[in-house]
Amino acid sequence: AQRVTQPEKLLSVFKGAPVELKCNYSYSGSPELFWYVQYSRQRLQLLLRHISRESIKGFTADLNKGETSFHLKKPFAQEEDSAMYYCALRRIGAGSYQLTFGKGTKLSVIP
Amino acid sequence: DAGVTQSPTHLIKTRGQQVTLRCSPKSGHDTVSWYQQALGQGPQFIFQYYEEEERQRGNFPDRFSGHQFPNYSSELNVNALLLGDSALYLCASSSIAGGGNEQFFGPGTRLTVL
Numbered sequence: 168a169q170r171v172t173q174p175e176k177l178l179s180v181f182k183g184a185p186v187e188l189k190c191n192y193s194y195s196g197s198p199e200l201f202w203y204v205q206y207s208r209q210r211l212q213l214l215l216r217h218i219s220r221e222s223i224k225g226f227t228a229d230l231n232k233g234e235t236s237f238h239l240k241k242p243f244a245q246e247e248d249s250a251m252y253y254c255a256l257r258r259i260g261a262g263s264y265q266l267t268f269g270k271g272t273k274l275s276v277i278p
Numbered sequence: 279d280a281g282v283t284q285s286p287t288h289l290i291k292t293r294g295q296q297v298t299l300r301c302s303p304k305s306g307h308d309t310v311s312w313y314q315q316a317l318g319q320g321p322q323f324i325f326q327y328y329e330e331e332e333r334q335r336g337n338f339p340d341r342f343s344g345h346q347f348p349n350y351s352s353e354l355n356v357n358a359l360l361l362g363d364s365a366l367y368l369c370a371s372s373s374i375a376g377g378g379n380e381q382f383f384g385p386g387t388r389l390t391v392l
Binding site: 171199203210211212213216218253255257263264265266267268269270271 | 323370380
């Protein structure tokens with residue numbers, strides 16, 4: 168079975184400081200990794216996925232298969248980045264459609 | 279497009295009762311997934327519906343059942359409610375034609391079991 172671990176429940180950084188939200192996964196096959204974000208009083212929404220290899224709102228994430236990690240990074244945090252962040256995994260192929268989520272990390276950007 | 283909509287927003291039930299939650303997918307989407315999110319946890323997959331059939335199921339008991347209608351909307355039914363069923367229930371929709379990779383979430387239904 169697959170598992171997603173987000174070791175930090177809460178991460179506080181100052182505005183302008185770099186941010187790294189950690190995500191580790193366990194799955195023996197080929198995974199597809201995602202980062203979802205939930206801003207205050209808003210619904211869960213996709214931030215980025217490793218397949219697209221794009222930068223969204225200044226965030227990037229690289230899939231490291233050797234370390235089974237998919238950390239989310241941003242060089243300079245902004246106050247509007249304060250939100251709940253969830254890392255999620257989907258098994259590629261084998262007719263698997265479910266997302267397996269981590270428990271989430273609450274990012275607080277201090278002005 | 280209002281995106282994924284869910285009803286009701288909040289619900290209070292007592293142990294042993296039954297509940298039905300509803301979801302309308304985003305326009306153009308044909309697949310609906312249901313997740314349970316307990317307090318302080320990430321969403322947990324319950325099941326997914328496509329073409330009115332349950333296509334995949336997570337680790338949830340048979341008390342949890344669902345249905346998808348021809349217009350792609352879906353219902354989640356939970357029988358014999360337990361205190362532990364108190365959670366936020368999220369519906370997510372996606373499109374098979376679009377690869378099904380991006381799931382769009384609704385605002386959720388907050389279920390409280392007393």
